[in-house]
Amino acid sequence: MSDVKRHKREVRNYLVGFGLAALLTIIPFAITAAGGLSRTWFDLAILLAAVVQVLVHLRYFLHIDLRHTPRENLLALGFTGVLMVLMIGGTLWIMGNLAARMMGT
Amino acid sequence: MSEVDTKAHDEAEEKAYGFWLFLMSDAILFSLLFATYAIMVTATDNGPARTEIFGYWRTAANTALLLSSSLTMGLASIAICEARKAAAFQWIIVTMILALAFLVLEIQEFAGLVAQGAGPDRSGFLSAYFTLVGTHGAHVTVGLIWMAVLCLHLAMAPIGPAVQSATERLTMFWHLVGIVWIGIYSMVYLPGLYQ
Numbered sequence: 001m002s003d004v005k006r007h008k009r010e011v012r013n014y015l016v017g018f019g020l021a022a023l024l025t026i027i028p029f030a031i032t033a034a035g036g037l038s039r040t041w042f043d044l045a046i047l048l049a050a051v052v053q054v055l056v057h058l059r060y061f062l063h064i065d066l067r068h069t070p071r072e073n074l075l076a077l078g079f080t081g082v083l084m085v086l087m088i089g090g091t092l093w094i095m096g097n098l099a100a101r102m103m104g105t
Numbered sequence: 106m107s108e109v110d111t112k113a114h115d116e117a118e119e120k121a122y123g124f125w126l127f128l129m130s131d132a133i134l135f136s137l138l139f140a141t142y143a144i145m146v147t148a149t150d151n152g153p154a155r156t157e158i159f160g161y162w163r164t165a166a167n168t169a170l171l172l173s174s175s176l177t178m179g180l181a182s183i184a185i186c187e188a189r190k191a192a193a194f195q196w197i198i199v200t201m202i203l204a205l206a207f208l209v210l211e212i213q214e215f216a217g218l219v220a221q222g223a224g225p226d227r228s229g230f231l232s233a234y235f236t237l238v239g240t241h242g243a244h245v246t247v248g249l250i251w252m253a254v255l256c257l258h259l260a261m262a263p264i265g266p267a268v269q270s271a272t273e274r275l276t277m278f279w280h281l282v283g284i285v286w287i288g289i290y291s292m293v294y295l296p297g298l299y300q
């Protein structure tokens with residue numbers, strides 16, 4: 001591949017990522033400004049936009065790609081994801097349970 | 106590729122992997138700060154709650170600044186990879202201006218909160234808020250210093266493999282800072298602003 005072609009591809013990669021990220025940012029800000037959703041649907045919509053945008057950043061900005069990224073980098077990323085779920089989920093579970101048991105005291 | 110090139114390439118890859126591991130541990134640190142915030146968010150001690158202290162447009166401006174800086178940092182890294190010095194300088198400086206504007210807005214926000222009696226010592230909620238957002242702000246500051254150092258390197262010598270490999274790590278770092286901010290506006294600011 002010529003240098004010019006590669007340059008164009010890399011710049012386009014960043015611009016596509018930026019466009020998607022901007023869209024996925026505008027959506028939750030618009031939802032917040034508009035109001036009207038119930039709290040549950042609001043939380044779900046914000047969470048979904050955030051998760052998708054994180055994936056967009058990983059793919060287009062950090063160039064994570066299931067085929068070309070070295071396997072050990074993917075393993076570290078996957079392990080980090082597992083730890084996050086365990087630690088955030090575990091913390092919320094235990095502390096939520098504690099709060100429920102402490103109600104009214 | 107010559108033998109020297111291959112060696113430099115391997116070294117750069119090893120460093121990128123080591124730095125990737127650091128970033129993953131950093132991400133875990135932030136996830137715990139998020140968990141702490143989620144638990145503390147109701148612990149307002151009859152002080153200011155999350156619905157009272159955040160500004161919509163300030164959050165939007167900070168988000169726009171940081172997201173744009175991710176793009177310009179990426180363009181800087183492409184320019185450095187291709188050894189185009191003028192373009193590299195241009196994009197790094199734009200990135201630094203965006204990051205600096207972000208920090209100014211954040212420091213103003215923190216100062217305003219402290220002035221209205223909503224400092225980190227007011228309640229568990231505010232402690233968790235300042236810890237989470239402040240740690241992110243510290244990362245932005247470190248990134249800014251790193252960019253200044255990179256500018257010095259660029260000014261002093263032609264672009265070589267050492268600067269290119271350092272830029273790769275700086276870019277990864279900056280994108281992580283951007284990803285953490287997605288979590289911050291989604292989990293901290295917008296839920297607080299939603300009525």
